[in-house]
Amino acid sequence: MYRTHTCGELRRNNIGDTVTLAGWVQRSRDMGGLTFVDLRDRYGITQLIFNMETHADLCDMARTLGREYVIQATGKVIERSSKNKNIPTGEIEIEVSILKVLNVSKIPPFTIETETDGGDDLRMKYRYIDLRRQPVRDNIIGRHHVAQAVREYLNSKGFLEIETPFLIKSTPEGARDFIVPSRLNPGEFYALPQSPQTFKQLLMVSGFDKYYQIVRCMRDEDLRADRQPEFTQIDCEMSFVEQEDILLCFSGMINHIFKSIRNIEFANIPRITYDDALLYYGNDKPDIRFEMKLIDFRAVTQLDRFSVFDTAEDVIAICATGAGNYTRKQIDEITEWVKRPQIGMAGMAWMRWQDDGSVKASFEKFYTQAQLVSMIQHARATKDDLVLILAGDAKKSRKAMSELRLEMGNRLKLRDPNTFCPLWVIDFPMFEYDEEHNTWSPAHHPFTSPKVNDMQYLFAEPGRVRANCYDFVLNGVELASGSIRIHDRDMQMTIFKALGLSDKEANFKFGFILKAFEYGAPPHGGIAFGFDRLCALILSGNEYIRDFIAFPKNNAGRDVMLDAPASVEAHQLKELHIEAKI
């Protein structure tokens, strides 16, 4: 062992001990007669002191140490004259008597500080250096603790961690599979799993009862900002359960994780139906850290007086508490914001109380004061509030208002990253209409069970069928999705049929699970949490995942550190019975 202690553990009570430390030179300061070196490792920073009078050779050597040199230093722990109260080792320093350079370092391409001067690209290329910075290091260490908290809870509840295969069969549904040519089976391919969905269901058929895995999944999707081609999920499945059992079990898991990582407990995790989420928040993953619900403004505005409102399919308002005193400039900014192409509205209306008790509105000339008062009272606005109104196509306005609500939440600082408001969204629709392909596709996945009472609509009105499907949402981010599965072969075939899969296709793609359902499949259901995003939210309060992954890919799916993907040698392709066609 190159050290007796780490750089984070020496305290007052070690004074007088002779110790050996090893680590990286964070910085060194030459103060004439004395040279100070901050030595860093994963555990902390300890100050080394070199005295020109007593150890001139050592001091000369210390002066040559560059940033990020790896050194080993032996010396006596002494009390520090000017203490540093910001670090736990700040009361002591090491009077070095032996110094050894274990490795040199070039000058790093960016500073190893909390606020670095390195841009994103440079940090990605030198990821191994970026990982030395404390915020990034803390993320990765935090992720370790989140993973162990997940396992602690699930192990204590009798879940079994069971590994499922990575080289499986391609069954493209929704996202594209990554595929792997088989050398031993010319013309055939494995696929990498988009999730272990069918395997965890087979494990339930096998009787394992409670399964989990913290597992890598891969999807060859078109990349968007901060989406990774490989990601990790906490994958869980249970037998002989109903939806309520799963919601309770995983509310417990969320509580256990938050308790161990942030010392937060949620007395109760509220639930909302999908329909209500859309009605009150305009989307299926509402951020409930703040109220500001969507208000149906049709009845109060459509009075045959103002054509913009009268002809609109929907008129929706929010009451932005705390924005009552917004200037015209601020209001204009918000109007410009909703007119951006990403939102795409033609304009925004607004209203508020004036000091004299009358109502001021951007559209006041079209209505009587009594009508305006009736409107603003419908919005339950006080003098502190600003009512914002969007009108137009129902779907578009609702989506735009949902975005505007979040934007107002940001502007009014109602979205504190250290406040956590979890929520279950339940009763999702079974299918969603795929306008591109003109078909119905599963809203969750094709193994989700429909609500029994809605089976009557299956073929006539698929859009009316609700599913035993639920999402876990935290601060407006969908963190998990799950469902009670189909466990009956005939029901599964019926759903495949409703999705437009022929018997032949169903059997080619899912024959093994259809067959498994013939041999005593129990009722079962499960859930999968996005682990990267869960870590990001718990540890930092935001959903930007890249800095919670040790070696992430960039937005083009490239690992710029490895320079992958890359070309391979011709003989490799030949052995695999494939040819590149560029």
Added chain:
Amino acid sequence: MYRTHTCGELRRNNIGDTVTLAGWVQRSRDMGGLTFVDLRDRYGITQLIFNMETHADLCDMARTLGREYVIQATGKVIERSSKNKNIPTGEIEIEVSILKVLNVSKIPPFTIETETDGGDDLRMKYRYIDLRRQPVRDNIIGRHHVAQAVREYLNSKGFLEIETPFLIKSTPEGARDFIVPSRLNPGEFYALPQSPQTFKQLLMVSGFDKYYQIVRCMRDEDLRADRQPEFTQIDCEMSFVEQEDILLCFSGMINHIFKSIRNIEFANIPRITYDDALLYYGNDKPDIRFEMKLIDFRAVTQLDRFSVFDTAEDVIAICATGAGNYTRKQIDEITEWVKRPQIGMAGMAWMRWQDDGSVKASFEKFYTQAQLVSMIQHARATKDDLVLILAGDAKKSRKAMSELRLEMGNRLKLRDPNTFCPLWVIDFPMFEYDEEHNTWSPAHHPFTSPKVNDMQYLFAEPGRVRANCYDFVLNGVELASGSIRIHDRDMQMTIFKALGLSDKEANFKFGFILKAFEYGAPPHGGIAFGFDRLCALILSGNEYIRDFIAFPKNNAGRDVMLDAPASVEAHQLKELHIEAKI
């Protein structure tokens, strides 16, 4: 929840309770007035009883239940008249008052019993049914417990579980990579990791200090019996350590696992050098559950009397304790065994004491009794022992004698699967000669550090260079391999050069790690355990891994349950810019 209790938890003290159970029909017996059903789940078996007199309808229904039907039964816990002492629930039974069939089952293709009538192929195809059999189920549950014991230990020692990427860069060294065509980067490919070797080294460069991961690895090797294209390893790396630190740390891990899984502790895990292992056991993964070391018989036999011995490059004996009374027939059997093509020896010589104090030997006519006595004394044989001798080409005879030693261990029942004898094998050679390609290749991998004192032989006599490399061997099975790594860029380039890699190749394949070594790489080393094999050995005492993997592939690399690999749709290949060339 479909149940109030599992099928494994009801006891005498539950008598009188009304309970609901759910599970699979293991068997049912119709005894006229009474019908008994054994209900099974992951936790155990509970007997249900149906009474024709009190519940004729229920009893009729119970008679229709087939094997593996999934049912839910509510009833009263009563004392069982004929108790079953073999199962923990054997003192009670459930007098059923409500019965519900949750799912039917076809007759399973083989019996769900410890000794099944299903052949290997059938069991693989219906793996989800095979997993219901208790021995297979226990393996998978046992594997879960081994994994948790590993994590418990490593977490307690300050190791961080850090995930490394699966879509990486192809750097074929030794085994072939599986590769993954990139849709977004035409003509380029990711590779799947054969191990996270370079990533864990980069994590050390980053300062994470202690890393572990229980991680899937993939190698596109030619398959042999019981080798899987994907396998799991416990992958570990530490900084600022020497070989001794790693051996101690992981001896501790082995002890923790054996203590928690089998309540066994090893006071001391012995060590042997690679050279001694070859000298005394004929191979580098000796089974030390029994002695029977290889004895150099050259000096005592090469007396210019018997040409077979005299002309042999090597003459090696073992002293098989307990085989002194073997019949001629038994000895002939062993002789035939060494003549099999897998062993390939021309013959075998033997000797033993006779009751009259003289020595009997298969080659006695060539030597004097005094010479024979001298030989048998050299082997330290008693009257209980049979000395077996092989002679010929040194390498071949040593290998054959190693095999013969194991075979004699089997015949003499010295290899008890419930006895565990762990061993560290140290001081491995740095390189091995690749006769096929006429080059030196790394015995471990190209990141292993050479012993400093042996650097002088690097280019002149590579075979003499020993490495800071170690294996963990249990009962003759290599369970782990590790080394102290190179952390110096120049040393790494020198080793690449010794391996015949040009600077250009080295930079293309390993540029990122060579670059990382320029920015303060600490001394580091690590180890990787084969997790599948570790589970097989701890849980069953043998090294057959397939039944310790939930969904294994067969010996041709196929998943016969999924029928993978398989053809994919033409548009998938087109999108990936590849063409199949069969």
